[in-house]
Amino acid sequence: MEKLVSAIDHISECQGKIFSVLLLVVTLQVCYEVLRRYFFGSPTIWGLELTEFLCAIMYIMGGAYASVTDAHIKVDVFSSLWSPKTRALIDVFVTDVVFFLFCGVLVWQSAVWAWEAIASGITTGSMWDPPVWPARGILFLGSVTLFLQGFAKFVRDIQVALGKRSVT
Amino acid sequence: ADKTFKWRMQTYASSGTPGFQSQKIALEHLKKATNGRLDVTLFGVGTLVGLSEMLEAIGKRNFEVGHNVDAFFAGKDPGFAPIFSAIGLWTDPREVRVWIEAFGGKELMKKAYAKYNVHYAGSTLIGAEPIMSKKPLKTLEDFKGLKIRTPSGLTAMLFEKLGAVPVALAGSEIYSALDTNVIDAAEFTTLGENVQMGLHEVTKYVLYPSFHGPIAVVNIGVNMDAWKSLPPDLQVAFEMMVKEADYLYDILSAASDYKALAEIKKKGLQVDNLSPQDMEKAKLLSMEVALEFAKKSELSKEVIDSILNFLRVGDKIK
Amino acid sequence: MSPAEITILMFGSFFILLMVGVPLAWTTAALGLFFTYFLWGVGNLNIIVLRIYDVMGSFSLVAIPLFVFMGNILQQSGIAEDLFHAIHVWLGRLKGGLAAATIVLCCILGAMIGTAGADITITGLICLPFMLQRGYDRKMALGAIASGGALGVLIPPSIMFIIYGVTTGQSIGKLFMGGIGPGLLFGGLYIVYILTKCHLNPTAGPPATEDERNMTFREKLGLTRSLLLPILLIIAVMGAIFFGVATPGEASGIGALGALVCAAVRKTLTWGNLKQSLFATMKTVGLIMWIVFGAMVFICTYTLAGGAEFVRESLTALPLGPWGILILMQLILLALGMVLDIIGITVLFAPMFVPVIKELGFDPLWFGVLFNLNLQIAYLSPPFGYSLFYLKGVAPSDVTMTELYKSALPFMLLQVIGMIICMLFPPVITWLPSVMIK
Ligand code: NA
Ligand code: NA
Numbered sequence: 001m002e003k004l005v006s007a008i009d010h011i012s013e014c015q016g017k018i019f020s021v022l023l024l025v026v027t028l029q030v031c032y033e034v035l036r037r038y039f040f041g042s043p044t045i046w047g048l049e050l051t052e053f054l055c056a057i058m059y060i061m062g063g064a065y066a067s068v069t070d071a072h073i074k075v076d077v078f079s080s081l082w083s084p085k086t087r088a089l090i091d092v093f094v095t096d097v098v099f100f101l102f103c104g105v106l107v108w109q110s111a112v113w114a115w116e117a118i119a120s121g122i123t124t125g126s127m128w129d130p131p132v133w134p135a136r137g138i139l140f141l142g143s144v145t146l147f148l149q150g151f152a153k154f155v156r157d158i159q160v161a162l163g164k165r166s167v168t
Numbered sequence: 169a170d171k172t173f174k175w176r177m178q179t180y181a182s183s184g185t186p187g188f189q190s191q192k193i194a195l196e197h198l199k200k201a202t203n204g205r206l207d208v209t210l211f212g213v214g215t216l217v218g219l220s221e222m223l224e225a226i227g228k229r230n231f232e233v234g235h236n237v238d239a240f241f242a243g244k245d246p247g248f249a250p251i252f253s254a255i256g257l258w259t260d261p262r263e264v265r266v267w268i269e270a271f272g273g274k275e276l277m278k279k280a281y282a283k284y285n286v287h288y289a290g291s292t293l294i295g296a297e298p299i300m301s302k303k304p305l306k307t308l309e310d311f312k313g314l315k316i317r318t319p320s321g322l323t324a325m326l327f328e329k330l331g332a333v334p335v336a337l338a339g340s341e342i343y344s345a346l347d348t349n350v351i352d353a354a355e356f357t358t359l360g361e362n363v364q365m366g367l368h369e370v371t372k373y374v375l376y377p378s379f380h381g382p383i384a385v386v387n388i389g390v391n392m393d394a395w396k397s398l399p400p401d402l403q404v405a406f407e408m409m410v411k412e413a414d415y416l417y418d419i420l421s422a423a424s425d426y427k428a429l430a431e432i433k434k435k436g437l438q439v440d441n442l443s444p445q446d447m448e449k450a451k452l453l454s455m456e457v458a459l460e461f462a463k464k465s466e467l468s469k470e471v472i473d474s475i476l477n478f479l480r481v482g483d484k485i486k
Numbered sequence: 487m488s489p490a491e492i493t494i495l496m497f498g499s500f501f502i503l504l505m506v507g508v509p510l511a512w513t514t515a516a517l518g519l520f521f522t523y524f525l526w527g528v529g530n531l532n533i534i535v536l537r538i539y540d541v542m543g544s545f546s547l548v549a550i551p552l553f554v555f556m557g558n559i560l561q562q563s564g565i566a567e568d569l570f571h572a573i574h575v576w577l578g579r580l581k582g583g584l585a586a587a588t589i590v591l592c593c594i595l596g597a598m599i600g601t602a603g604a605d606i607t608i609t610g611l612i613c614l615p616f617m618l619q620r621g622y623d624r625k626m627a628l629g630a631i632a633s634g635g636a637l638g639v640l641i642p643p644s645i646m647f648i649i650y651g652v653t654t655g656q657s658i659g660k661l662f663m664g665g666i667g668p669g670l671l672f673g674g675l676y677i678v679y680i681l682t683k684c685h686l687n688p689t690a691g692p693p694a695t696e697d698e699r700n701m702t703f704r705e706k707l708g709l710t711r712s713l714l715l716p717i718l719l720i721i722a723v724m725g726a727i728f729f730g731v732a733t734p735g736e737a738s739g740i741g742a743l744g745a746l747v748c749a750a751v752r753k754t755l756t757w758g759n760l761k762q763s764l765f766a767t768m769k770t771v772g773l774i775m776w777i778v779f780g781a782m783v784f785i786c787t788y789t790l791a792g793g794a795e796f797v798r799e800s801l802t803a804l805p806l807g808p809w810g811i812l813i814l815m816q817l818i819l820l821a822l823g824m825v826l827d828i829i830g831i832t833v834l835f836a837p838m839f840v841p842v843i844k845e846l847g848f849d850p851l852w853f854g855v856l857f858n859l860n861l862q863i864a865y866l867s868p869p870f871g872y873s874l875f876y877l878k879g880v881a882p883s884d885v886t887m888t889e890l891y892k893s894a895l896p897f898m899l900l901q902v903i904g905m906i907i908c909m910l911f912p913p914v915i916t917w918l919p920s921v922m923i924k
Contacts (some may be wrong), residue, residue, distance in 0.1 A: 348732065
């Protein structure tokens with residue numbers, strides 16, 4: 001179990017770090033587009049959509065990364081007063097339930113949705129007209145890693161609640 | 169029999185525009201006329217789902233009714249593009265209505281929508297779109313190298329034939345894109361709505377009416393199950409509501425176009441028309457584009473064939 | 487179920503779950519889905535993908551990762567630190583000069599950075615040790631940094647304006663312009679307060695040391711040179727927007743590239759710095775965007791259930807007159823600002839308030855800026871003052887939250903005064919956009 005949990009952590013970390021390189025790609029791509037349009041009068045037909053797509057990857061993939069680094073914003077005015085064990089108990093019965101409710105539906109719905117796109121070959125219908133399955137697929141992939149990260153947290157919460165793990 | 173139906177509807181129009189107002193008034197009339205049995209709440213663009221996702225949302229009944237810009241569904245089937253705008257082939261809204269009601273248009277749209285569990289309940293037409301520009305547009309020649317905003321592939325193909333550079337931008341980004349010279353010109357709904365968005369503040373020239381697709385067809389789709397659950401009298405009432413909305417939109421948008429025209433003239437913008445020769449040339453180019461586009465899908469071919477056939481019967485084209 | 491009952495249930499459970507400590511993003515998304523299921527059944531749960539997909543494809547939001555990236559590079563590369571030294575040399579001889587310099591630095595940083603968190607971390611790291619070393623009163627130093635850092639949200643570029651613009655359909659360019667006037671007003675108020683207070687009570691903020699004051703003109707000029715690059719960068723970004731090279735979204739790309747160039751010129755564009763900037767940005771982007779995703783699902787469900795319409799009707803039916811309703815909205819925002827994060831407030835409440843504002847005949851652009859002024863206060867107000875959390879992260883370990891709240895209090899009063907000025911004299915907000923964008 002311990003191995004699984006740290007493997008999940010590792011995946012979330014790597015996912016965030018690897019996809020952060022897209023920031024450099026988008027920066028250059030946006031500047032290239034501005035250059036082409038403003039100075040050479042020949043904008044690409046794909047620039048806008050590609051930028052949106054690359055950023056979308058970062059939004060989605062940032063989810064699990066922000067989770068593993070505990071960056072998601074929450075109100076801890078009260079919870080900071082509780083003992084780690086109480087905190088973990090409440091997390092197991094409230095926070096994690098809320099999380100699984102939302103993320104479970106997301107994994108399920110995004111799978112259906114991505115599959116639809118693959119099966120029917122839907123495109124964006126723009127001038128460039130790329131297929132939509134990559135964007136929908138990314139949403140599914142990101143939901144799965146987010147779900148796994150939530151599962152890792154759930155396991156740890158249980159361990160803390162049972163007194164089998166101390167909080168560092 | 170006195171069961172009441174509370175439905176929700178998202179329109180492509182943003183609140184405060186004739187598109188939204190006409191729909192809102194027609195829905196209020198519907199509620200009164202049915203003694204409150206059919207009560208449809210209207211939501212503006214973007215409040216519920218994005219324009220491209222509307223067909224899906226109606227089909228799954230996230231809301232019951234959508235006021236759709238079918239061009240946004242072209243990714244699902246390219247045939248939706250010519251349903252929305254048959255570019256320069258149409259010259260007069262009346263023509264379009266005749267095609268829809270009497271020459272097979274309605275049946276085609278019903279068929280296209282049914283595939284997504286949506287019932288086609290009628291159309292509202294947008295007429296006489298302008299092109300607002302930072303450069304003078306007096307002849308088709310002037311389109312060479314023009315960076316022009318247009319959302320749909322069909323219109324983009326037409327502009328490309330003229331040597332223009334089509335740029336895809338969301339409606340909400342047109343203002344700042346014109347202001348910052350990201351684009352030279354834009355096509356976006358009616359003159360009145362262009363002025364309402366302030367596009368006349370950031371342009372100098374207006375081509376009005378334009379040749380690129382002077383009439384757009386905005387369709388009203390209803391979730392199929394919701395539609396079937398409606399008693400026949402309410403179904404008729406709903407369809408009459410759509411016709412009223414179409415009529416009201418025609419009038420409200422014409423009124424706002426008149427005011428807008430006065431305002432842009434006062435502001436010193438130059439309003440141009442194309443010569444009849446250029447309009448004719450644009451029509452021929454439109455036909456070329458349409459025939460190319462017809463190859464994209466079965467629906468696309470059916471729609472374009474049907475329109476061309478109708479225009480031939482009416483002797484509008486050869 | 488009536489819209490009133492829905493409102494109570496949805497917002498009631500929202501606040502309860504939030505207080506228990508469930509992350510904001512999960513709370514809103516889960517409640518949105520739960521009520522969707524409860525009201526319309528399993529078939530409508532697709533709403534989550536429809537909403538997220540809509541946000542994913544918004545071109546205006548592209549500016550968020552890139553502006554955050556730009557800020558992180560500036561922080562990592564030491565450019566911000568150079569800036570502070572330059573300003574300090576010129577303002578240092580005044581009593582309270584360092585604190586005033588901190589505010590000036592915040593304004594300049596604000597013009598390069600889109601989030602308050604980055605501003606505060608930077609100024610906290612650079613200015614706080616400096617001020618404490620020179621015997622500044624801790625409250626003065628902490629208050630100046632916390633409030634000054636929040637200015638980054640008002641002075642363009644600003645992620646809050648981008649989110650507000652996308653949510654309500656306002657022009658982001660105009661919102662950017664509208665934020666400059668109040669940003670400078672707030673900054674000015676802070677400086678006047680700091681200098682007056684330190685003049686009356688020099689122990690609050692002693693002037694710079696003899697050595698620092700006796701620097702030669704040449705040395706001073708040398709330090710001032712370090713202002714050059716950042717100012718060029720500001721001109722590049724704002725210039726790109728207002729002289730027609732790029733949309734605000736694209737300007738963020740120019741800014742990020744510019745920041746990379748600045749760092750390279752300063753010879754601090756190391757692999758380590760770049761990596762830190764990339765990772766920190768990714769984390770921030772993840773947390774911001776998932777809040778937006780969640781809020782979109784929540785607000786869509788609430789709207790479909792008739793909630794937004796109910797809020798609009800209830801607000802306009804109040805016998806308060808337009809100004810009364812406007813002030814009530816501000817009070818609601820203030821209250822929300824105590825517990826909710828400002829992105830959450832914007833995405834959840836702006837779509838409900840703006841239609842009412844339009845109906846009452848107020849200028850939605852003016853209200854948009856006012857909305858964000860209000861969020862300035864939210865940044866400092868207990869129990870949830872995000873400014874203070876960021877600051878706590880970089881302050882000496884014996885600084886308690888209570889001390890931070892106390893130090894923020896005078897600045898919150900100044901914010902309220904500033905807000906009243908902007909309400910009474912709308913041109914503070916509307917003049918610049920009306921001149922710059924016709
Ligand atoms: Na800023
Ligand atoms: Na607060």
